[in-house]
Amino acid sequence: AERTPDGFVFDVKAFSLLTGHPTRPALMPRGWPADARDPRILDEVWARFTAGIAPLRRAGRLGAVLFQFPPWFRPGARAETFLEQTARRTRGWPVSVEFRHPAWWRGEQAEATRALLARHRMAAVAVDMAQTLPASVPPVAPVTSPGLSVVRFHGRSAHWGTGSKEERFRHCYDEDELREWLPRLEALSGRVDALHVLFNNCCGDAAVRAAEAMTRLLGRTAKQAQGTGTGTA
Secondary structure, X not given: OOOOOOOOOEEEEOOHHHOOOOOOHHHOHHHOOOOOOOHHHHXXXXXXXXXXXXXXXXXXXXXXXXXXXXXXXXXXXXXXXXXXXXXXXXXXXXXXXXXXXXXXXXXXXHHHHHHHHHHOOOEEEEEEOOOOOOOOOOOOXXXXXXXXXXXXXXXXXXXOOOOOHHHHOOOOOOHHHHHOOHHHHHHHHOOOOEEEEEEOOOOOOHHHHHHHHHHHHHHHHHHHHHHHOOOOO
């Protein structure tokens, strides 16, 4: 917070145990096992995570806490209970939620998912990824919180879910691929207080280059909109 300029905010990903991901024992406090079923362990992890982000909250620099749920986190009663518990634990925080199971945003379930997140005032995370895979999350961009909307660009590698981590995230966006999202981003920006566009194609400098290209495209769109009197993105 001290080293970054005014207005700079941080989006922090929730610790793996808090989202149901496998967690290495070496990362656990006091050498405890990574067992989310034990209330004592879960309470301790929540306490430490809360303390860890406290300096950002006090400085007004916490953009959002991202709860990215694993592919096996499917729609259903258990998942809804888990989200409700998470909402209680994070009351007062800016929270965004990314589902990796595509069923959350397909067909009739999409509206139920939107309503569920809106009820907990959690921002839905829109995802860009390859759309040719069984695990592909649809590129939908619903608004579920008036304060925030988040879009994450993961790259369009065909190795998603099968290759190494480097293979999954090795993708360099071209301007045509980024331009596809401009109408969605413009629509989102008019409906929320803040819009975060994040690049997760983190292989080499691909994410930085994509962010620079998107910044240019959005700047160009804003100037065009000002020139025609239709508002700015």
